[in-house]
Amino acid sequence: AQKVTQAQTEISVVEKEDVTLDCVYETRDTTYYLFWYKQPPSGELVFLIRRNSFDEQNEISGRYSWNFQKSTSSFNFTITASQVVDSAVYFCALSRGAYNFNKFYFGSGTKLNVKP
Amino acid sequence: ETGVTQSPTHLIKTRGQQVTLRCSSQSGHNTVSWYQQALGQGPQFIFQYYREEENGRGNFPPRFSGLQFPNYSSELNVNALELDDSALYLCASSAWTTRGDTQYFGPGTRLTVL
Numbered sequence: 001a002q003k004v005t006q007a008q009t010e011i012s013v014v015e016k017e018d019v020t021l022d023c024v025y026e027t028r029d030t031t032y033y034l035f036w037y038k039q040p041p042s043g044e045l046v047f048l049i050r051r052n053s054f055d056e057q058n059e060i061s062g063r064y065s066w067n068f069q070k071s072t073s074s075f076n077f078t079i080t081a082s083q084v085v086d087s088a089v090y091f092c093a094l095s096r097g098a099y100n101f102n103k104f105y106f107g108s109g110t111k112l113n114v115k116p
Numbered sequence: 117e118t119g120v121t122q123s124p125t126h127l128i129k130t131r132g133q134q135v136t137l138r139c140s141s142q143s144g145h146n147t148v149s150w151y152q153q154a155l156g157q158g159p160q161f162i163f164q165y166y167r168e169e170e171n172g173r174g175n176f177p178p179r180f181s182g183l184q185f186p187n188y189s190s191e192l193n194v195n196a197l198e199l200d201d202s203a204l205y206l207c208a209s210s211a212w213t214t215r216g217d218t219q220y221f222g223p224g225t226r227l228t229v230l
Contacts, residue, residue, distance in 0.1 A: 004158075035218065043204055044118070045159070045221035091158055102147060102210060102217055103172055106158035 002027045004094050006107035013082050014115050021077045021110045023092030029053075033095040034068065034075045035104070040088045051075065082114045118142070120209050120222035128228045134195045137225045141188040141209030148190045149219060150182060153204040165190060194227075202229045 003026040013019045025034065036048040049059060051068050059066045063080045079086055089109045095102055119142040129135050141148050147166045151159035161174035165184035179195040188209070194201055204226050208219035 006158075037221070042223060043206075043226070044223040045206065045208075047118075047218055047220060050218050093158075102149070102219070103161045103164060103174070104149070104151075104159070104208075104219060105161070106151075108156075108158045 002029075002094055002096060002105045004092050004105050004107035006090075006092055006110050008110045009108070010111040010113065012113040012115065015084060016081050018078060018080050019082050019112065019114075021079075021090050021092075021112070023075045023077065023107060025073050025075065025092070025094045027094060027096065029096050031096075035093040035095070036066065036075075036077050037091045037093065038088045039091060039109070045091065048077075079112075082112075084114050084116055087112055087114045118220040118222065120207065120220050122205075122207055122222035122225050124225060125223070126226045126228075128230065129197050130230050131197055131199060133197050134193065135197060135227060137192040137194075137205050137207075137227070139190045139192070139207035139209075139222055141190065141207075142211075142220060143188060145188060145209035145211050145220075147210045147217070148184055149208045149210075150190075150192045151206045151208065152176070152201075153206060153224070155203070159206055162192070197229045199229050202227060 005024045032053045034051045037045040065078045067076045091109045092107045093104045121140045149164040150162040153159040163173040168184045181193045184190040204224045206224045208221045210217040210219045
C-alpha cells in the first residue's frame with residue numbers, strides 16, 4: 001500500500017528563519033516518484049519539485065532545497081530565510097509511476113505560517 | 117499559471133441534487149485526474165481519464181462519474197449529493213509522456229452541500 005505521512009500539522013516561524021517540512025512515505029515499488037506542492041489560500045496546488053526513486057541527489061532551487069533519503073523513506077523540504085509569502089499549506093505526494101496510471105497519494109499537508 | 121481552468125469557482129447545492137463541475141486541461145495533456153479535498157486534509161484521488169476513457173478510480177461510489185472530451189475538457193458529475201460531499205474539487209492534467217508525470221492543478225471548485 002502507498003502512504004505519505006506529514007507529521008507536522010502546522011509550523012510557525014518568524015521571517016528569515018529556516019524551516020524544514022518533513023515527509024515520510026511508504027511503498028513497496030522500486031520505481032516511484034515524489035512531489036512537493038504548495039497550496040496558498042487561493043486553493044490552487046502549485047508544483048514545486050518532482051523526484052524519481054533512482055535519483056537521490058539533493059536539489060536546491062533558490063531558497064528551497066530538498067533532501068531525499070531512500071534509507072529512511074523521507075523526502076524533506078527546507079526553506080531557507082523564510083518570507084511571509086511562503087505562508088501556505090505544503091503537500092508531499094507519491095506516484096507509483098505505473099505506465100498507464102498516474103494516481104497521486106497525498107499527505108495531509110503542513111501549514112506553514114511565516115510571521116513578519 | 118498552470119493553464120488548467122475550472123468552473124464554477126464556488127457552488128452551493130442541497131442534499132440530493134446533482135452537480136457538474138468542469139475542467140479545461142492544458143493543451144496537449146491527454147490525462148486528467150479529479151481529486152476531492154475536504155477541509156484540512158490532503159487531496160483524495162477520485163478517478164483518472166486517459167484518452168476519454170476512465171483508467172482508474174479511487175474509493176468513491178458510482179454516483180461520482182466523469183467524462184473527458186477530445187478538446188482537453190472534462191467533467192465531474194456527482195449525483196444524489198450528500199453533506200459529506202462538501203469539499204474543494206481539483207482537477208489535474210498531465211502529458212503522459214513518461215511515467216510519473218507531473219500533474220498540473222486547476223484552482224478548484226468549492227462545493228457546499230446544505
